[in-house]
Amino acid sequence: MDLGSRVDTLMDGLTADLERLTAIPSVAFPGFPAEPVRQAHDLLVDLPHGAGVERLDLPHGAGVERLDLPDTAPVVVAEVPPPTPDAPTVLLYGHYDVQPPGDESLWLSPPFEPTPVAGGLRARGIADDKPNLIVHLGVLRAYEGRPPTGLRIVLEGQEEYGSAFDDYPPTDPDRFACDAMVIADMGNLRPGSPTLTTGLRGAAELVVEVRILDEPRHSGEFGGAAPDALLALLKVLSTLHDVHGDVAVEGLRREEWSGTTYTQEELRTLAGVRDGMPLIGSGSLGERLWGGPAVTVIGIDAPSVDQAASAVVPYARAKLNLRFHPQQDPDAALVTHLEALRPFGIPLTVTPGDTGPGFEPATGGPAYRAALTALREGWGTEPSYVASGGSIPLVNGLAKAVPGAEILLFGAQDSMCNLHAPNERVLFSELRSAVIAEAAFLREFAAAHRDGSAA
Structure with missing residues (x-):
């Protein structure tokens, strides 16, 4: 069974898990209850076990643990050992906290009740960043818990507000040691167009x-x-x-x-610029x-x-x-x-x-080449690259902790998804393609190490 067919058999379960996760109002801002954040954490600790990742207290195996830092929601850290001593290790990142819903009167349905829309689902956090956590889970399931690379999975619980975790990785570099990272807190410029983000302001x-x-x-x-x-x-x-x-x-x-x-028309629509009003600059x-x-x-x-x-x-x-x-x-x-x-x-x-600080990853290395091939497989068309006006403070901390690792930014979001705005949505087609692409990336990156092209 090819990778796309394998992922197709998983989609119903992945979609159900996304709905479960998104129904939890895991807002980690001051003034919001902490219990939903803990509920989301606990669910994410349990979900990888069904994909072949066991608890850390089992000897010589993969594991899932909880990282606690001061005044910070707990971080889920899971590990899958590499299948062979010479196989590379990839770090997969995402965050399970979400933005506050804002003015709920502007939502077409309750923000924490995942609701069907054309080709997808609507809810707060269903694009930023919970589908990317499900992508990581889907990759584990696609490989039945035995991926072709080692994995370090890091799921943060307070990215939207900021926390002590932003500066933590350089103080504990061994925990994050890897050959490449997929920072799955980004997505495509538009649906159906695979996109790598190569700069963060x-x-x-x-x-x-x-x-x-x-x-x-x-x-x-x-x-x-x-x-x-x-x-x-x-x-x-x-x-x-x-x-x-x-x-x-x-x-x-x-x-x-x-x-x-973007085209000017796309930007005007996305920014909600009124008719007759000019863009500036x-x-x-x-x-x-x-x-x-x-x-x-x-x-x-x-x-x-x-x-x-x-x-x-x-x-x-x-x-x-x-x-x-x-x-x-x-x-x-x-x-x-x-x-x-x-x-x-x-x-x-x-x-x-x-x-x-901003961030601009190096491009052209073996992980970048593998990612281009994988994105092409996931979406069936040639990938492109963009930058982002938003920032992800943790990326700089990870880059300092593991300066030799290539850093890739892509995921299941798209620029039309209304992240941080009312009526946030994700498309099932983007979720499926992102799972295929990430799984294909692990395969291609492992192959590059085997044949020596990663040297």
Whole structure:
């Protein structure tokens, strides 16, 4: 039986397991109950056993264990030893926590009740990232627990919010030792188009603050001479972009993008841009989305319109989110830009926040070549590559822990799946193809080691 036929026999069971897992509201954000996160963990500890992976306390066998870190949801770590001493080992990653559902009135069905849609299912987390956990399970079942490579399976429980696990791998490198990694927290640019992600933009946040007066003052009596904090802040924010909407902060890297990207129509639909509204920036969409920086004002504190008084504003602040080129070191370019400004002669207070570096994996090695062959087999068409404006902080930690391992980013999601948005969905066709592709990757990568082409 060929690999595709074998996976077809597994699909009903895999789909049922995906529904079970997605029905658990495993949101690991503060303010949400911890019990569903533990339930999802426990289910994932049990599921691999039926695929030939036994408990760690059995000697000389594969195993599943729990990794506990401070203030962090438990991490599932499973291991399948390589079939021969010279076979490679592959690390498979995914996360079982999900984003909060948000405004449930915007959902067409309850967010934690998996509901059929055309060709798939709708629910929170059913694309990000629970189907990729089921992909790993499907690969184990396809090989009846005896894959052609060794496996280290790492299933995280607090990726969406962030946790101590992001920085943990370099402190315990032996636990993550491998020859290649499949980071299954990504997917295809569009359904049916196999895609490798070859770049992740970095991310940083900061707060810029203007505090001038002790309290509001009558705008008729003092406006025009008394300094206005909100006017000063708006003048600062206006310096961040040029007339085209491109970022105008010196020192932020921007390069042309040569890979696949969205059409303008696709981007307008995905972003929900209203008819008649322009896109901002110049250059290709890939350059704007992935090859260069983006600065977004994600929050602002100022008097509300509904409660506004006729007064000069004494205080205002804004929170900025910066996305930067995958190969740019997290630096102080935006902070330097803001601190140099003196709107109307007024000094600013700039407070840097969290920063996460970008990532750009090496391509062209044996794992990358094996992945191209495997994606072609899984989807039946030529693969392409994209980057991502989102970041996965753990990837950098894994790269530091195992610097010699090739890192591949692909999975069962697609860009049309509404991840982090209402009515998130996954397609059965993408799930099936991802299982075939990951299983084929293990076969091809093992073969490359046997015939010496991985040297």
